[in-house]
Structure formats: C-alpha cells, structure tokens
Amino acid sequence: MNALQRLFRFNGGVKPDYHKEPSTHLPIAVAPTPTLLVIPLHQSIGGPPRPLVKAGDGVLKGQRIGDADGNVSSAVHASTSGTVVAVEMRLMPHTSGLSAMCVVIEPDGRDEWVERNPFDFRAATPTATRDYLRDAGVVGLGGAVFPSHLKLNAGKQGKLDTLVLNGAECEPFITCDDVLMRERADRLLKGAAIMREMLAASRVLIGIEDNKPEAIAALEAASAGNIDTTIQVVAVPTRYPAGGAKQLIRVLTGIEVPHGERSTDYGVQCFNVGTAFAIYEAIALGQPLISRIVTVAGNVGQARNYEVLFGTSMRDLVALCAPLPDTDRVIMGGPMMGFRMPSDDVPVVKATNCVLVGSQKLFPQPPPEMPCIRCGECAKACPADLQPFEMYWFSRARIFGKAQEYHLFDCIECGCCAYVCPSRIPLVDYYRFAKSEIWAREVEKDAADLARDRYEFRLLREEREKQEKAAKLAAKTAAGREKAAAALAEAEKPARTPDEEAKHALIAAALERAKAQKEQVHPENTGNLTAEQRAEIVAIEARRAEIREQAKPHLRQDD
Amino acid sequence: MTSYLFIILGAVLVNNVVFVRILGLCPFMGVSKKLETALGMGAATTFVLTMACGASYIIDAWLLIPNQLEYLRTLSFIVTIAAIVQLTELVIQKTSPVLHQVLGIYLPLITTNCAVLGIPLLNVSLRHNFLESLLFGFGSAMGFTLALILFAGIRERLEAADVPVYFRGTAIGMITAGLMSLAFMGFAGLDKFK
Amino acid sequence: MSEPIEIARRESSVLRISVRTAAIMLAFTVVFTAMMAGTYKATEPLVAASALAEKLRLIGEVLPPSYYDNDLMADAITLAPHKLLGLDDDTRLWRARKNGEAVALVLEAAARDGYSGRISLILAVGTDGRLLALRVTSHKETPGLGDYIDPKKDRNKSRPWITQFNSLGFDTVPRDKWRVKKDGGKFDQMAGATISARAVTNASGRALAWATENRDKLFGLAANGRFEDQGVKP
Amino acid sequence: MSAYKEITWNGIWKQNSILAQLLGLCPLLAVSTNLVNAVSLGLATILVMMLSNFAISALRALIPYEIRIPVFILIIAALVTVVDLAFDAFLHDLYLVLGIFIPLIVTNCIVLARVEAFAAKNGLRASTLDGLMMGVGFVWVIALLGAVREFVGQGTIFSGIEMIFPSLSGIQVLPADYPGFLVAILPPGAFFVLGLLIAGRNWLDARANQRLREKRLHDQPPTATPATA
Amino acid sequence: MLEALLVMALGAVVLGAALGYAAVRFRVEGDPLVEKIDAILPQTQCGQCGFPGCKPYAQAIAKGEAEINQCPPGGEEGIHKLADLLGREVKPLSAEHGIEKPKSIALIDEQTCIGCTLCIQACPVDAIVGAAKQMHTVIAKQCTGCELCLPPCPVDCISMEPIPESVESWKWRYPVVRIVPADKAAA
Amino acid sequence: MNNSPYFLKPASVQSVMMRVLLALIPGIAVYVWFFGAAVLVQIALASVTALLAEAAMLKLRGKPVMLFLGDGSALVTAWLIALTFPPIAPWWLTVIGVLAAIVIAKHLYGGLGQNPFNPAMVAFALMIVAYPSLMSQWPAVGFTDFMPQWNAIFGTRQLDAITMATPLDALRTALHTADARATVAGVLGNDATFGNIGGKGWEWVAAGYFIGGIYLLQQRIITWHMPAAFLATLFVISGGFALYDPTRFVGPSFHLFTGGAMLGAFFIITDPVSGCTTPRGKLIFAAGIGLLTWIIRTFGAYPDGIAFAVLLLNIAAPLIDMNTQPPVFGHKRKGGRPS
Ligand SMILES: Cc1cc2nc3c(=O)[nH]c(=O)nc-3n(C[C@H](O)[C@H](O)[C@H](O)COP(=O)(O)O)c2cc1C
Ligand SMILES: Cc1cc2nc3c(=O)[nH]c(=O)nc-3n(C[C@H](O)[C@H](O)[C@H](O)COP(=O)(O)O)c2cc1C
Ligand SMILES: Cc1cc2nc3c(=O)[nH]c(=O)nc-3n(C[C@H](O)[C@H](O)[C@H](O)COP(=O)(O)O)c2cc1C
Ligand SMILES: Cc1cc2nc3c(=O)[nH]c(=O)nc-3n(C[C@H](O)[C@H](O)[C@H](O)CO)c2cc1C
Ligand code: SF4
Ligand code: SF4
Ligand code: SF4
C-alpha cells in the first residue's frame, strides 16, 4: 500500500525564501476573545448571506447570524455568545478599503454554545449533508473560501479516484496548515475519512511539501494507527506554488485540470487540510465554523499560530506577537498572494490564513517599473504555462480581448512572474485589473441589453398609443376609414392595409402584455397606483437608503 | 517548371507588390489593423486578382491584339475587373453566407486596389503567356496577402505599444511599412538568378 | 402574399432588370468608347508625328544631321528580335549615307543586366568601326545612384559619363578593355553604382562588335527589308 | 460654414485624400521622388478628378445602382485615356513630362472613391468643386512629399524643371558634395516622410480638438466628483 | 473605330446583363452591421451623439454618415470597440459631442417633487415610476444615467448621483507607474 | 503602496544589459588586435550619440530621463552598431545610423521593449542601402595604424591605402561579375590575406564573440534556441550547397566565421524585444534568419545578409509567436490525462 508514490512535475515555479521557522517554534495558542467582534456577513464566494439578527438581539456561540443566500453561498455564525450591538457597514478585510454589512457582537464573556449535535451523514441523503455543511458555514480554508458543500459532490460518475488533501502550504511565512497537521493530525484524518466517504473516493493523497518533515511525520504516525489504509501521505518537492490545487493535483496524479473545468470530471478533488479539520468539527462535533488557525508572522517579535475567532480585529491579534516599531502594513495571506489590508482594524475572517505584518525593510517598495523587454523570464516561471508578458502587454493597453486570447483567466495570480521579472513590473496587478475590468464590462453589457429592451419596448408602446389615438380620431370623424389610413400611414411606415394595421396593433399589444408580465415591473406610468407599484416604490426607497449609505464611506475615502 | 516557381517566388518576395512595386497600398494601409480582416482581404484579393489576370489575358490576346485595339487595354481591363469583383461579391453573398462573412466586406474594396489593374497590365508588358499570367497574378496576390498579414501581425502588437501619441495609428503604420520595405530591399538582386 | 406569386414576380423582374442594366451598360460603353475611339482616331496622326519627332531627336543626339544627307526614315530596315543585342521585338535600324556613301548605322540595343532591369540604348556606329555616340532611351536604375547613365540626370553636366564612349572603336580601345575600370577595362564608373555602368558598357561593346561585323550585310539590304540573324557568337 | 467652404476645407484638410482617407497612396509614393514629378502628377490628377466628378454628377441619374461601379470606372478610364491622348497630340512638350503619369491616374483609387462618395450624390457645381479640392489636397501633399524627398535625397529642389520650362533649372540647395541620402528616394523614404506628415496632421488636429475640449470643460463645470479615481 | 465599339459593346452587354441578373438574383436584405454596432453602443439613449438614440446612431455609422467618436457615454472604450469592428482609425472623443463623465444615476428629491410626470415622459427606458400628483422615484437598476429627465423637471428636483462602489463591484485600479522619484532623487 | 507579491528576486534590466556589454568585450579585444583601434573610436562615438539621442527622446516623450537612460539598452544598440559598421566609416555615417536606430526604430515605437524591429539592424540596413560603398570599406587586416584610421573617420578620406575588400565582398564581386571563371577556391585560396576559414583575422574575431555568447548562455540571458538554430541552419545549407558545387558555393566554415555570423548568432538575433519569444518560435525565427542570410549572401545584392534577414524575420515574429504558443496548463493533452 505504501508503495513509492510516483510524482509528476509542473513547469515553472519559483523558490523564494521561506521564513517559516519563526512561527513554528511554539504550539498553537488560542487567541483571547476580544471586546468586540465584527463579523462580516459575506465571507465566502457566492451570494452575500442575509442577516438573521438585528441590533439588540442576544446570540449564542455558534448561532447562525447570516443565512446562505441560495445554494452558492454559505452561512455565518456568531463566534461567541453576546449581544448584537449593530448590523451595519464596516470596513472589510479587503484591499479596496470599502465597507460591507457586518454583524457587530459584544461578547458577554460566557462563551455559551448553542446546542451541538453530531450529524449522521451516513443516514442522511447527500443533499441533506451538503445543506447541513452549508448551514454550518464550512468553506475552503486554503484561501479561496469556496463553499465546501459544493465541492463535496462526486460529479457525474458518483465516485472519485483521488481525494487530494492540500497540505503543501507553499507560501512563505505561512505555517497554519503545518502546525495544524502537527498538532491535530488524527482529527484531520477523521475529517479526511468523512470526505472520502462522501465523495466515494478510492484513495486519499495528502500532499505536503518536503520542507515540513514534522508534519509529514505526524500525519504518518496518525495514519499508521488509522484503519483507513487508503489515506497516504506524500512529500512533494518544495517549490512555490506546489500548493496551488491544479499544481498539486498535477504533482500527485499527473492530471492537469484545465481552467474552467471541474476537477471531479477528471476524478479528483482537492481540499485544504484545514477544511478537512473543519468538516470533522462540523460533522462529528456539530460545531459550525467559527474560528480558524491563523499564522501571525513577519515584522513581529514572536511569530506564532493562533486559533482565532472570526471577527477578531487583526490589530488585537498582531498585538499578541509584539509587532516591531517600523511596522507599516498588515497583509492578509502570504507575501506572494496576500492582500494588503486598508487598516489593521479589520476582522479576521474565514479567508485569513495568515496575518503578515510588513515593514519597508521586510517588503521594500520595488524599484520603479521598467518596460517589459520580453525576456521571457516570467514565462519560464509561470506554473500555468502562460505567456505573462503577452497578457501584460495587452492588459496594460486595455486591450482585454487580446489579453483573454492569451488565456488571462487561466492565470492563478500566483505572482511567480512578478517575482522574477527584471523590469519589476507588477504583473499580477495588471491581471487583476484586467480581470476586474472584463467582469465589469460584462455587467455593463447586461445593463445595456436591459436598457435596449426597455427602450424598444417603450418605442413600441408609444407607437401603439399613437395608433390608438389615430384610430380614435378615425372613428370620430365621418370619413372614417380613409382618414384613419392616412393617419396611420403618417404614423407608420407606408403601404399597410387597415387590416394588417389592426393585426399589427393586436400583436403589439400582445407583445407588450407578455413583456410587461415578464418584466414584473409595471412601467405603466399613468392612472392610479397598483399595490404592486406601491411595493416597488417601497423597495426602491430601501435601495436608495442603501445606496446613500454605501456612498458615504466611499466618498470619504476617495481622497 | 522551375521557371514557374520563380515567377511565383519572385512575385511574392523579390518584387513584392506592396513593398517593391508600390501597388495596392490603400488596402494595405486600410485593412491591416486586424489579422482576421487582413486574411480575409488577402483571400479575396487572391481570388479576384487571379481571375482578373486570366480574364484580361483572354481579352488582350483574343479581342484587343487581333483587332489592334491596344489603346482600349486599360479601359477594357478595368471594366472587366470591376464587373468580376461585383459579380463575385453578389454570388458569394447569396451562395455562401459563411464565405461572405469572411470575404464579403472586402470585395467592394478590391475595385479600388490599383494592384488589380496594375498586375494585368504588367503581365502584358512582361509578355507572359496565359499560364504565366495566372501564376504571376496569383503570386503577386500572395505577395500582397503576405505583406498584409505580416503587417497586421505587427500592427496588432503595436496597438498596445506606447507609441508617441501623434504617431499612433496610421503614422506609425507608415513608418513600419517603410521599415518593412527596407527589409524587403534585402531581396534586391535575387531576381537576377532565376 | 403567397410564395409562388412572389417567386414568379421575382423571376420576371430578373429578366427585366438584366435586360435593362445590359442596355444601360451598353449605352454608356458605346458612348464612351466612341468618345475614346474618336479621340484616338483624331489624334493618331498627331501622336504618330510626335513619336517620330521624338525618335528623330534621339537619333539626332547620336548622329548629328550634318553627317548624312539621305532620308533616314526611308532608308531603314527591320531587325528581327535579337538576343545578343538584348532585343525582344522587331526594331528599326537606320542607315545613314552621305552622297550615297554609307556612313553610319543607327540601331537600338538593350542591356538586360542593369541594376533594376533593362536599360535601352540607341547608338550610332560609323562605317569606320567607331561608336559615334550612345544614349540611354529608357532605364529604371535607382534615381540618384545609377541614373547618371542618362545625361539628363548626370550631375556632371559639362562632361556626362555617357559621352566618354564618343568616337571610340576597337582600334582605340581593344575589345577586352571595353569594360569598366573596376573590371579592368578602360571606362570610368561611378563608385557605388558599378552595375549600371557595367551594363551599359558591355552592351555597347556587344552592339559595336555586332554592327561592325554585319555592316556590309546591313547596308546591302533593300530599304524596309528585314534582317534576321541569330547565329553570331558572343 | 457654407457648403462650398466646407467642400473646400474637406478636400484640403479634413477629409484630405491622403492624410485622412489614405487613398491614392500608390501614385503618391511612386511619383514623389522629386518635386517636379510630384507636382506634375498632382496637376494631372486634379484635371482628371474634376472631369470625372463633373461627368458622373451630370450622368448620375442615368446610372442604375447595380452597375454603377463598372460604369464609373468606364467613364473615368475613358476620360483619362482621352486626356492622355489629347495631351500627347496637342500639348506634346507637356506630355513628355506628364505623359507617363496620366495612365497611372486610372488606378488612383481616390478618383473612384470621390466619384462614388460624392459626385454620385451631389450636384454639378459641388461635385466639380469637390474634384478640384480633393485634387488640391492631393497636390499639396504630394508636392510636400516630393520636395522633402528630393531635398533629403539629393540636396536639390526643382531638379528636372528644365524639362517643363527650359529656361529654368533646378536649385542645388545643399553643397554639391552632399552625398545624398538614397533611402529618401527609395520606397522606404516615401513611407517615412508620409508617416511624419500624418503625425504632423495628428498633432494639428489634436491641438484643435484639445482647444475645443478645454472650452467645453470651461463652459460646463463637472457635476460631481468622479466615482473612479 | 467600329471594332472598338463592337468589342466593348459585346463586353458591355455580357457584363451588364450578368450584373443586373446577379443583382436581383443574389440580393440579400438587412444589414447585420447595424446590429453589431448597436450592440457596442451603451444604450444610454441620451442623444448626445446627435441622433435620437443609439440605434439611429448605429445606422448612421453603418452608412458611413457619422464618425465613431460621437458617443460620450461609450467613451474611449466604445470608440476602440467601434474602430475595431469597422476597421477605422481610433479617434479621441469628439469634444463637440460632449465629454466622458463618471457613470451616474438620477435621484429624485422626493421633498421637492410635485408629481408632474414630465420626467416620466422624458425617460427613454421607463426607469421612473410614479403617477400624477404622486411622488416619483427612479428605479436605480434601470436608470441609464442619460440625464434626459433633468431638463423637463419644472422644480429641478432631479440630480445625478455617481454610482458608488461596493466590495462586489469594486475594480482593481490600473497599476500606477511610479517613475518620478528616482529622477527627482537624482536631481 | 504595492500589491503582492511583496518580495521580488533581485534582477534588473540594467544588469542584463551590462552583462551583454561585458560579453561583447572579448570580441572587441580581438577586433582591435587585428583591425586597429578605430573600432573603439566608433564605439565611443556611437555610445555618446546614442545616449544623447536617448536622453533627448525621453525628455520629449516626458519620461524620466535618468531612470531610463540607466537601463543600458541604448548602449547595447550603440555598441552593436559600432561593431557592424566599418570601423573606418566616416563619423557622420555612424551618427546618422545611431540616430535612426534610437529615434526611428526605438522611440517612435515607444522606446525600450516596444520596437518591432531590431534598432541596430535598422541602422545597418538603412545605411548600407543609402551608402553602399561607404559601408563596404573595411580596413585591411593587420593595418592597424591609428592615425590613418582616425583621419578616415574624421578627416579627408584617403582610403585606398588602408582598405581592402572584406572576404564576403571579395567573394561576391568575384563570383557575380567576372565571366564565370572565378571559383571559390580561386578567390579565397589565392589571396594570401584571406585565411581559409573566414578570412584572416575574421575567424578570431568571431571566436571572441563566441566566447561572449557562451557567457550569455551561462548567465541565462539568452537561451540556446536561437544561436543553435541559426548556426545549424547556416551550417547545413551552406554545407549542402558547397558539397553540391564547391566552385560556386563556399562552405560552412567560411559562412560561420565571417561577417556578422557569430556576432549575430549570440548578440543580434537574440534581441529579446524584436524577436520571437516562444521556444518553438525562437527556433523558427533563428532558422529563418540563417536561411535568408545564406540566400542574400549568396545571391543577393548586398554583402552580408544578416541585417536584412533579421529585419525580415522581425516582421514575421508576431505571426510566428502567435502560431507557436506553447499549450497552456491543462490544455496540453486532450482530457488532461497524464502523459
Ligand atoms: C498559487 C496558489 C497557491 C496555493 N497554495 C495553497 C497552499 O499552499 N495550501 C492550500 O491549502 N491551498 C493553497 N492554494 C489554494 C488551492 O489552490 C485550493 O484552492 C485549495 O487547496 C482548495 O481547498 P479548499 O477549498 O479546502 O480551500 C493555493 C492556490 C494558489 C492559486
Ligand atoms: C537600393 C539600391 C539601389 C541600387 N541601385 C543601383 C543602381 O542603380 N546602379 C548600380 O550600378 N548599382 C546600384 N546599387 C548597387 C550597389 O550600389 C552595388 O553595391 C554597387 O553597384 C557595387 O558597385 P561598387 O563596386 O562601386 O561598390 C544599388 C544598391 C542599392 C542598395
Ligand atoms: C549583423 C552584422 C554583424 C557584423 N559583425 C561584424 C563583425 O563582428 N566584425 C566585422 O569585422 N564585421 C562585421 N560585420 C560586417 C559585415 O560582415 C560585412 O563585412 C559588411 O557588411 C561589409 O560588407 P562587405 O565586407 O561584404 O563589403 C557585420 C555585419 C553585419 C550585418
Ligand atoms: C541578449 C540581448 C541582445 C540584444 N540585441 C540587440 C540588438 O541586436 N540590437 C539592438 O538594438 N539592441 C539589442 N539589445 C538591447 C535592447 O534589447 C534593444 O535596445 C531593444 O530592442 C530596444 O527596445 C539586446 C539586448 C539583449 C539583452
Ligand atoms: S519577466 Fe518581465 S521583462 Fe521579462 S518578459 Fe516577463 S514581464 Fe517582460
Ligand atoms: S501570476 Fe499568473 S501569469 Fe503570473 S506566473 Fe502566476 S499563473 Fe503565471
Ligand atoms: S450618445 Fe451614445 S448613449 Fe447617447 S444616444 Fe448616442 S449612442 Fe446612445
């Protein structure tokens, strides 16, 4: 069973300095409960959850405070018991520096759990299990925060060849998965066993970069005692980004999952080891996801991993580690892919695997960007086998169509290209810019299509009204038909017999009715208001309030 | 056999219509902004030019020369070409919508491509026979197509370059065409070795 | 509206329109061709006359009228296409006589090895075997580089390059020295444009040799006769 | 702007056949090796453009849409041949200089383009004026191009003028030992100089547009702070 | 002369007939180009381009009667796309037709609104709901920001508000190229 | 403040360009040994002109002058121009060439990194077309007196004493003009000043460039694709024809070691900006240059074909790149199955 696993390789990649040592000396500590928790409602990919509480409500630890909005979404929970002091816009742990709806909880210090019951997933239908996980707020902890219940679906065949657990942790500084594997290997493996069962996977491969011998040893020890022999720990060569899901799948199985396709269609699925642990907690203990392990590293006196409640301010967390005086920024994530936070007063969320404290000395401002000399270094480093300079060339000039032709959306934003570029071009920034522009254009295009439909509809309506008027006029006058025809001819294009005209008007009216039903917004702007319209106006009022609300912080930070 | 090959190669490279004979520049500048359109234009031109060379040879050899009407050459050639272009367009438009999608919008532009008249006239002055005329027409059109797609390839890249603002677009296109014709001067002298 | 009627109407209109466009096209063509042909006919004599004058002017440049007293245009023969002289077409060859004595031949020749193609020449060869003078009638050499072979473009106006051939023959310049200096001959070339000069020099040498060799035959032919000769070795 | 003024302005600048429409490039590049040739071709072009615009404007009502292009071309080619023959017969000295250029005009696509875009839709006077002005637009560009290429290439200006006016002669502007810059006379030089001319036009146009824009901005102050920085 | 006429006449008859025949036989209706152009235009329907809406402008472009740089809401981006589609030269937005502004939507100040319905009649996309003598309101999602409702309002209660950003709609900015410092430092 | 990645590998354009200059030095040293110090004058002249032109253009285009001037790319262009022009070319020839390279070929396209044509080769092609004779006068091997060379550059041109035809030129003239009596052996073998490899002196200069090229390879500034494909193509095609008719076609050793072949193989065709970037594209690009170089050298009007061949392939580079894009991760094999 433990035959030597054949390893494959992916192209590109880089070997930056790892800086992992300092945060692994001490075991995981539990970060103290802060005086105020700010829990953003929107913490995962998908629709923003709807708030279930309002200011003044009391909540228990693990109580659901935000309900998943549809299936592609995930619930959020109170990290401790206390009182909701506000549901309001708060600064998000997001580079934009914008705010979003958060539930602000003042802990009561009792740390009182809601009722917890293990979930018997074997007895439940797969759909029920997935709904349970969605409501338990389990999302991927490897960084992408994709709702895990959606990934726990074996796909077309109903079973998988390989479940990959991602313990590579290839980014410098981050060690949260490392210490998790060291300290909680057995529970992690139980989670893995649950996932294997749910996915009907024939085997589980846990890929760990070979610079983490302790974690490998711990997992091997734990799996030795385990009856589930399908779980295998594999050391993979240390090379960033070996932890990228596609890269790790490639290394472990030789399969390359193309962009835009589901890995389950290739018989593999990949989860972060932390996710496996979270699934264990949710299923076996009935605990929703309310905390995670976060590495605090970088420009601090004592780097360390903490178990942190979501909603804890990063400032409080960093303060535990004796930040050095020249600290000038806080980064969520690692140095290769992390995001600079607008302030250190943003909450830790499910995506926070690391709070990296930075300074000019540690992460100096790169020298000015020079023009790309097409040296091809970036292409050599790109793990997705892209031509980064071509994507850059066209993104820079805002020729997004071309950038897409060079597979912009295959880029995993790993940062290898920018890392090696002799011209110090912030390549990834250009890709992020291009991607978000392309998305925005799609939205704009939809809006334009909507406007076109509505405009055409209005023209049709005006046309019909004109015709109706003409018909009335015709009916009134003695000359009747002749004049009506003349009036119609004026209103419409030439040469239509009155018969056709009438038919046309009928069709138009029918069309309009159908359209009006479809739109559900009744743009009949005459006569008295229907209940529907009243409701519409109320809804609009609410939206307006929201817009104004959103506008305020934005205007503030604009300059 | 090899002499036919040389006619084609000579027309494509050594005496490239655009860079050496300086014919067909307007579509060369006008339809080279995108590779796709350049290919379409090239294909359309190749078809029409080959046809035009054949037709004009027949007119010249069967109608004009026997009747000593050489002075009607330009007139009859160009009218025939215009008609061929228009006919082709109409027929393609109806019979093959796909092909029309590809070539349609370029066909009318071909009438204003002076290579389409220039090459048949050159055929006469070079005393090509029927086959040679066809090959020469085909080769020249391939030369045109080559120039066009090469140019389009560069222009697509140039569009994203940080070209000084007054040079964007056509101006830098001209400079590029100049450098391309400079490069094609490297072929100078090769046609002596056929 | 029913389909068949529609089609039938279209069919009939196809015929009508075809006939109509054909008629209009015909009308335009007839009118404009007539206009053109009319102009052509009307100007034909004038154009022919000016072409003749042009030819005479060229001939005058290589052979001044004082050299002869016969009617050159009448005393001409047709020369069949000739490889050695670089000629692909029938050309005219004029015979100048003074007092009935043959004095010179005026003939056309061409160098095919110019830098950019053919260089056409006209030259007068005296019965004494001397090249009286030589002119380039058409060429495509590079302006500013190779076009000095045309005296109109030669910067040296006082003594254009082409005049160095005047009155030379193989008695003064041996046949193997009838080359440009760069090839070890006697004639100058312009640095940077040897090819043009070489082409003209070599072509003139060949023409001179040929004319001298065939002089008697050529003078012997009846006016407006035709001279065929392919067999001369280089 | 009155209609005629606009036609004039369009021809000379705004819709300039070369600089704006990029039509008629082949004769332009091929014949602008020196000023005298350039102007000669330009003048011949003006003549043909006026004639063809005039003729087609006059006949436009008679030409069915389907065969307009062949008919236009027929008329243009006929006119060009007539002009060519007439020059040869009656103005032979001038023909010696212009003659070789006149047949080239048939293939100048600007003639057909103007006929199609303007003369086929407009009245006689306007069309003739359009032909004239488009021609003038062509002449000044080709003349400039010819002058620059001749000057840079040979250091002279008006060389070859003696062929038209035997009493005049070209001017050696640069010292006689100026080695010349052959590239200017070869095709690459033509492209380079034309590229510079077009850049110059862009510059002038951009300046005009900028002034207009500034005026607009001045007239209407921005309504709100922009949403995107 | 006669031969000339005969030869050309022969050609003319053949070609004329063929062309006439082909023109009728192979006629196709409609102009897909207009649709393609219209798809690029932003559908703000504001009329700044000088045409009564985007579609008429699209038709004018297709016929070659209008420049491609007349639509301020479409902005540079729109011009680029049009140039791309039509193979024309990119030009800066024509200042004659306006300047590019941030995307905004109309907001009716309900305190002032007198319910005259004039704005409703002006809005090309029916984005205003309300009724006579009742307060009106703008459906934000449907407002294109064309400003056509501003002039008719007798009490000037409509204002244009730039659309604020949210975390979801936030876009990464164009990477700022900072190149001055090194030079300044050297100086 | 910048976004991720927050730390970068130490590398810079400047260091790349400086190492290219360094790699040129062995070749230059041999050059000076055989042909005299005139080439150093040319390098200085070209460098000063290039830096001034670059600074002026940067200023005009509103770019930070010192920053971009420091990238060293103008110097690489200048040196390559100086090395491909005749060392005794009059000063103005070099100056115009450099100006054309920097102003037209580089900055009109937006400066470093954006030019589709190799600036140095634009300069060479422009000048050899404009002044074919001046561009073909090279100092005789071993005639290394400095003053006559200096005078040739800056003073009156009394050249006959110090110039001679380069091997390529001599061969071309002989084979093209004379009445088919000349043979390769006749031209090369009989003349004592030409060695049998690439012409006396020339092969050593080429060897100098070769050493520099190896250094560039070792520094990973260039990849093996281009030099290998170029030299191999030139070798195979010249070898094939020399076997076919050794009297009319000269063999590979001559082609590889004469003219600009070695300099071209490692320093010119490898210009990253104007060349192909994909691995397969690089092979095609370089092989194309090799083929065209041989054709132009053998049949064309100009002595050395490298410049034109480079420009011609520069034209084709975008298309070659477009059609040789390496497969993207996951799109290599149908279905992404392991290989
Ligand atoms: C460049 C890159 C590096 C990554 N590195 C890691 C990593 O080291 N460990 C990890 O668990 N996930 C990593 N991820 C995220 C994985 O791609 C993937 O999203 C995750 O393993 C899926 O598991 P999850 O859904 O449980 O988070 C990385 C992603 C990218 C794009
Ligand atoms: C663009 C160009 C045009 C040329 N035109 C001519 C020409 O018209 N006549 C000519 O003899 N050589 C012409 N040459 C050829 C070169 O000048 C050739 O190297 C020269 O003739 C060799 O003569 P040389 O021995 O005097 O250097 C031209 C070369 C180039 C590059
Ligand atoms: C790309 C290129 C590189 C060259 N490199 C050198 C060189 O390193 N050393 C040298 O002496 N000549 C060099 N030359 C000069 C040519 O080999 C050749 O000698 C020059 O073009 C003059 O031609 P000719 O000698 O055939 O007349 C180079 C030329 C080119 C085009
Ligand atoms: C390996 C290498 C080769 C280069 N070769 C050239 C060259 O042949 N010609 C040139 O002008 N610049 C060359 N450069 C410099 C630089 O890339 C060039 O100036 C750019 O083309 C200017 O945008 C080279 C640079 C490198 C790194
Ligand atoms: S590494 Fe940088 S300079 Fe090199 S090709 Fe990539 S983007 Fe360009
Ligand atoms: S960021 Fe994108 S382009 Fe750059 S190396 Fe990573 S995958 Fe490749
Ligand atoms: S300016 Fe633009 S958005 Fe406004 S109507 Fe015209 S095309 Fe539509």
Ligand code: SF4
């Ligand atoms: S509400 Fe006003 S701004 Fe918005 S679309 Fe309607 S008219 Fe235009």
Ligand code: FES
């Ligand atoms: S003149 Fe327009 S294509 Fe030649």
